Amino acid sequence: MARRVYSEPGDRIVSTAPVAVNRYRGWTRLNHWITAASLILLALSGFALFHPSLYWLTGLFGGGQTTRWIHPFIGIVLVASFVLLFLQLVKYNIMRREDLVWARRFRDVVSGHEDRLPELGKYNLGQKFIFWGMFWLILVLIVTGIMVWEQYFGGLVTIPTRRVAILVHSISAVLILLVFIIHVFAAIWTRGTLSAMTTGNVSGGWAWRHHRKWLRELAGRQKVDPAE
Ligand code: HEM
Structure with a gap:
């Protein structure tokens, strides 16, 4: 019986370096990590001021007074840094029709059936949710933070308003930490993202696999050399 043949004589497996796709420039990465570091420092100094049982955290900042003094200034760094990140990324975080389909098929996202999902641009709805969540919460945090920054804005609002502001400030801080945890978890869970x-x-x-429309656009823009 004749042997079955599936391949031509010229077919061969060629190993080349895997294709790498550049997603963030050095400047954007630096910007991102400054934002991340300031949020972590804000959380630590904020918790230190939040409850007496967490007062020991002030040791990280050189004592109670310096913690109280430095916390709002780190807030200014966060806002400045996030604004720069926001300006670079906002146009890729606009909601699109395919985001709704993605949300409806969220079960396929978690079970890894990405083949059943629509092709996406640079970000999926989850990432966009993080982006806008951080945007709104940082906005609320800075506005309420200024209202309670007695050193420079002491007479800005009445004492009852200041009480509401500090409550809203604390609730927003807890919410942004939740968003932060989801963000880090998603970055680790989606292998290859970090x-x-x-x-x-x-x-x-x-x-x-994750952002095919984005990749197609990049591939259309340039000749892809897999061996590069
Ligand atoms: C240490 C903790 C953090 C880790 C490990 C981390 C990791 C990452 C990674 C891997 C990406 C790229 C995701 C992708 O391109 O698909 C990313 C994007 C991003 N991260 Fe973080 N991040 C951290 C903290 C933060 C914080 C604190 C903020 C803001 C306050 C932040 C805001 C962003 C934004 C805005 C993007 C771009 C995604 C988008 O625009 O939708 N990250 N992060």
């Missing part, structure tokens, strides 16, 4: 913010690159496979 390198986007460390080296700046993701693999071609990651881009194809």
Whole structure:
């Protein structure tokens, strides 16, 4: 019996370097990590001021007085840094029709059936939710923070208003920490994502799997050299 043949004589497996796709420039990564560091420092100094049982955290900032003094200034750094990040990324975080389909098929997202999901641009709805969640919460935090920043804005609002402001400030701080935890968890859970913010690159496979429209656009813009 004749042997079955599936391949041509010229077919061969060629191993080339995997395709890497650049997702963030160095400047954007630096901007992101300054934002992240300031939020972590704000959380630590904020918790230190929040409840006496957490007062020991002031030790990280050189005592109670310096913690109280430095907390709002770190807030200013966060706002300035987030504004720069926001301006760079806002146009890729606008809601699109495919986001609704993605949300409806969220079960497929969690179970890893991405083949059943629509092709997406640079961000999915989850990432957009993080982006806008952080935007609104940072806005509320800075506005209420200024209202209770007695050193420079002491007479700005009445004492009853200041009481409401501090309550809203604390609730928003808890909410932004939840958003932050979801963000870090999603970045770790979606394998291959962290390198986007460390080296700046993701693999071609990651881009194809999670953000195919974005990859198609990049591929259309340039000649892809897999061996590069
Ligand atoms: C240490 C904790 C953090 C880690 C490990 C982390 C990790 C990452 C990673 C891997 C990405 C790239 C995701 C992608 O391109 O698909 C990213 C994007 C981003 N991160 Fe973080 N991040 C952290 C903290 C923060 C904080 C505190 C903020 C804001 C207050 C933040 C805001 C953003 C924004 C706005 C993006 C762009 C995504 C978008 O625009 O939708 N990150 N982060």
